[in-house]
Amino acid sequence: xxxxxxxxxxxxxxxxxxxxxxxxxxxxxxxxxxxxxxxxxxxxxxxxxxxxxxxxxxxxxxxxxxxxxxxxxxxxxxxxxxxxxxxxxxxxxxxxxxxxxxxxxxxxxxxxxxxxxxxxxxxxxxxxxxxxxxxxxxxxxxxxxxxxxxxxxxxxxxxxxxxxxxxxxxxxxxxxxxxxxxxxxxxxxxxxxxxxxxxxxxxxxxxxxxxxxxxxxxxxxxxxxxxxxxxxxxxxxxxxxxxxxxxxxxxxxxxxxxxxxxxxxxxxxxxxxxxxxxxxxxxxxxxxxxxxxxxxxxxxxxxxxxxxxxxxxxxxxxxxxxxxxxxxxxxxxxxxxxxxxxxxxxxxxx
Amino acid sequence: xxxxxxxxxxxxxxxxxxxxxxxxxxxxxxxxxxxxxxxxxxxxxxxxxxxxxxxxxxxxxxxxxxxxxxxxxxxxxxxxxxxxxxxxxxxxxxxxxxxxxxxxxxxxxxxxxxxxxxxxxxxxxxxxxxxxxxxxxxxxxxxxxxxxxxxxxxxxxxxxxxxxxxxxxxxxxxxxxxxxxxxxxxxxxxxxxxxxxxxxxxxxxxxxxxxxxxxxxxxxxxxxxxxxxxxxxxxxxxxxxxxxxxxxxxxxxxxxxxxxxxxxxxxxxxxxxxxxxxxx
Numbered sequence: 001x002x003x004x005x006x007x008x009x010x011x012x013x014x015x016x017x018x019x020x021x022x023x024x025x026x027x028x029x030x031x032x033x034x035x036x037x038x039x040x041x042x043x044x045x046x047x048x049x050x051x052x053x054x055x056x057x058x059x060x061x062x063x064x065x066x067x068x069x070x071x072x073x074x075x076x077x078x079x080x081x082x083x084x085x086x087x088x089x090x091x092x093x094x095x096x097x098x099x100x101x102x103x104x105x106x107x108x109x110x111x112x113x114x115x116x117x118x119x120x121x122x123x124x125x126x127x128x129x130x131x132x133x134x135x136x137x138x139x140x141x142x143x144x145x146x147x148x149x150x151x152x153x154x155x156x157x158x159x160x161x162x163x164x165x166x167x168x169x170x171x172x173x174x175x176x177x178x179x180x181x182x183x184x185x186x187x188x189x190x191x192x193x194x195x196x197x198x199x200x201x202x203x204x205x206x207x208x209x210x211x212x213x214x215x216x217x218x219x220x221x222x223x224x225x226x227x228x229x230x231x232x233x234x235x236x237x238x239x240x241x242x243x244x245x246x247x248x249x250x251x252x253x254x255x256x257x258x259x260x261x262x263x264x265x266x267x268x269x270x271x272x273x274x275x276x277x278x279x280x281x282x283x284x285x286x287x288x289x290x291x292x293x294x295x296x297x298x299x300x301x302x303x304x305x306x307x308x309x310x311x312x313x314x315x316x317x318x319x320x321x322x323x324x325x326x327x328x329x330x331x332x333x334x335x336x337x338x339x340x341x342x343x344x345x346x347x348x349x350x
Numbered sequence: 351x352x353x354x355x356x357x358x359x360x361x362x363x364x365x366x367x368x369x370x371x372x373x374x375x376x377x378x379x380x381x382x383x384x385x386x387x388x389x390x391x392x393x394x395x396x397x398x399x400x401x402x403x404x405x406x407x408x409x410x411x412x413x414x415x416x417x418x419x420x421x422x423x424x425x426x427x428x429x430x431x432x433x434x435x436x437x438x439x440x441x442x443x444x445x446x447x448x449x450x451x452x453x454x455x456x457x458x459x460x461x462x463x464x465x466x467x468x469x470x471x472x473x474x475x476x477x478x479x480x481x482x483x484x485x486x487x488x489x490x491x492x493x494x495x496x497x498x499x500x501x502x503x504x505x506x507x508x509x510x511x512x513x514x515x516x517x518x519x520x521x522x523x524x525x526x527x528x529x530x531x532x533x534x535x536x537x538x539x540x541x542x543x544x545x546x547x548x549x550x551x552x553x554x555x556x557x558x559x560x561x562x563x564x565x566x567x568x569x570x571x572x573x574x575x576x577x578x579x580x581x582x583x584x585x586x587x588x589x590x591x592x593x594x595x596x597x598x599x600x601x602x603x604x605x606x607x608x609x610x611x612x613x614x615x616x617x618x619x620x621x622x623x624x625x626x627x628x629x630x
Contacts, residue, residue: 057516077519090517093509094535103531104521155522 505540
């Protein structure tokens with residue numbers, strides 16, 4: 001079942017406009033053979049357009065798409081060495097799951113024995129052997145998506161493209177299938193591009209994550225690096241569920257009462273935005289008194305919504321602390337808070 | 351809200367069924383009647399008219415001519431309409447306006463007006479085509495295609511043909527392979543419903559055949575008219591003919607309804623199993 005590592009993907013200078021709207025703005029990206037890169041961003045950031053440009057379903061205005069060392073920019077989608085999984089599965093309703101998986105091979109003229117053998121191999125790989133003779137509407141959404149994954153892998157493509165493959169599934173199935181996709185991708189050693197707007201999904205599945213905004217890649221990094229060291233205010237705001245406080249800079253220092261004191265980066269101007277994660281807000285260990293506005297028990301952690309006086313409009317932030325330390329904290333109460341300056345990322349306010 | 355009881359519902363259904371059936375029953379009885387005077391039922395019965403009808407070569411020819419013309423019109427419309435609607439949906443939505451306008455013309459212009467328009471046009475540009483089966487084929491295909499267009503367009507929308515097409519394309523299918531293996535099987539219910547209407551339109555059409563071909567292409571409608579106008583008045587024979595036409599069209603309708611019954615996916619294989627599962 002395993003195969004030799006597939007080729008990489010090289011995108012250079014990809015731009016795409018829809019009328020006056022710039023969907024992709026000179027995007028370049030190198031995906032190493034066998035690597036899975038997640039394209040992460042909000043709706044309209046261009047991540048799906050980029051994926052579809054690789055697939056050949058969109059024609060970029062400019063730029064080059066190279067897959068496995070071959071320039072496929074001018075090739076139609078059906079000639080590209082790709083397999084694609086869609087958000088809404090898009091299995092062919094008139095075919096059984098097995099026939100769906102064998103379809104790409106039949107279109108390439110493979111013998112019926114070879115088609116069946118390969119389809120059965122892949123169905124076993126994705127755990128669908130027992131549903132092989134069912135029609136798509138006779139299996140669950142998760143099973144349909146497994147079938148779609150098997151179909152995409154059937155012709156042994158150089159690159160696997162996944163367009164929000166889990167977003168139509170419920171939460172439990174989503175997590176299970178996410179891990180399955182990663183397991184299979186690593187087992188097959190196939191290069192993959194994975195579009196998602198779910199940062200947790202991107203972090204969990206990808207070797208590297210490309211955060212996209214307004215048609216550009218804002219940051220491309222390994223999940224841990226992206227989480228710890230966001231390079232731009234957009235990355236910081238989009239990844240990691242961070243607090244974002246706009247604060248003044250006085251004599252090169254950013255201050256939030258006794259809760260935070262940090263040096264402003266050079267050239268910051270008069271105001272900055274400080275990003276910090278809720279787990280980096282220390283509660284009950286000195287600092288500035290904050291009012292508890294809400295207490296939300298979330299199992300292992302308890303989330304506190306806090307209000308810190310600033311002299312003007314109070315700064316609102318949230319803190320996560322182990323639930324065992326949250327006993328006795330009540331709405332309306334006051335607790336000292338301190339923000340770990342070492343984990344605060346500060347960017348000039350826009 | 352008026353609630354009819356079980357008996358009320360059956361009575362209402364029986365009334366409607368009777369209302370629709372009486373004319374047909376009367377025609378059937380008439381085709382078997384040896385003599386029918388002032389009674390509610392015929393005075394005597396005979397199979398003579400049926401025998402005479404089947405022995406009548408002119409009638410057999412008209413029936414055969416009408417049938418193959420309807421089949422040819424149906425095939426031509428399928429060949430023209432399905433790829434065009436597919437192309438419009440997956441590649442060039444701009445041609446939709448043109449297609450919809452064309453599809454509206456036969457609904458807003460009486461067939462007789464269209465017939466005279468074609469007569470005028472062909473009389474000038476290709477008079478040798480007048481009176482030929484080809485002109486009947488082309489003109490019937492033109493007036494009947496909207497029935498197929500709307501049915502196929504609706505079926506393609508319901509099947510989300512755009513997504514199916516993309517999935518087929520990334521699987522390496524050519525446009526022809528996509529159409530054959532993916533699109534056509536998934537629009538089969540719309541194709542069957544629209545196809546039946548196209549067949550029926552050509553099968554029972556009178557104005558265009560009368561004006562463009564006349565006796566040079568005598569179809570069932572022209573033959574029926576001739577029977578009516580005949581001074582010897584072979585009305586019983588016409589009753590037989592009417593029943594035969596009804597049986598053909600009703601048979602096709604029943605086949606379409608039977609194959610398409612109660613299924614989300616129309617003719618799709620496995621949909622019957624789906625219905626069964628849902629009912630369990």
